[in-house]
Amino acid sequence: MKERLERLRTVRSLIKAHRIDSQETLLQLLQESGYSVTQATLSRDLKYLKVGKISDGHSGYYYTIPSDEEKRENERHYIQDFLRGYVSVDWNTSLAVVRTFSGHSDSVALAIDNMGLEEVLGTIAGRDNMVFVALREGNTGEDFIAAMKRMIPELELD
Numbered sequence: 001m002k003e004r005l006e007r008l009r010t011v012r013s014l015i016k017a018h019r020i021d022s023q024e025t026l027l028q029l030l031q032e033s034g035y036s037v038t039q040a041t042l043s044r045d046l047k048y049l050k051v052g053k054i055s056d057g058h059s060g061y062y063y064t065i066p067s068d069e070e071k072r073e074n075e076r077h078y079i080q081d082f083l084r085g086y087v088s089v090d091w092n093t094s095l096a097v098v099r100t101f102s103g104h105s106d107s108v109a110l111a112i113d114n115m116g117l118e119e120v121l122g123t124i125a126g127r128d129n130m131v132f133v134a135l136r137e138g139n140t141g142e143d144f145i146a147a148m149k150r151m152i153p154e155l156e157l158d
Contacts, residue, residue, distance in 0.1 A: 007035050011045055012065055019062045026063070048116055050074070078111040079152050085111075087129075089148070089157055091141020096133040105131050117147045
């Protein structure tokens, strides 16, 4: 876990310090910084950091990190989507099930995926009113609930 957090900090600082236009370039810079990661791992890191690409106004695009205010605004939207759609949460040792109002499973799953919770491996939205949340190894349903309550203090679970 510590290596991942250090790598994420390094990715963030590399993107802020350089105009990086491809994952290949970023992989090379990471390698020069002492990290050996696959393209798939880097893709997950970029998604976790919410890295985007913006136009340089001339010939291409480069990576950028959203500002803290942009991140907070996005988090507020995801939290509202979750609160608007969830009905209840239940869990066992490796899986959480979020019941949603009809038609809200996609937006609730997307919200959970984009909250950046370390406890969450990923989600699967049911057809209409259920989201399955796969938990990372070593995390329990109680860990997931605690993380959700840290992210959403007003969350009420029975």
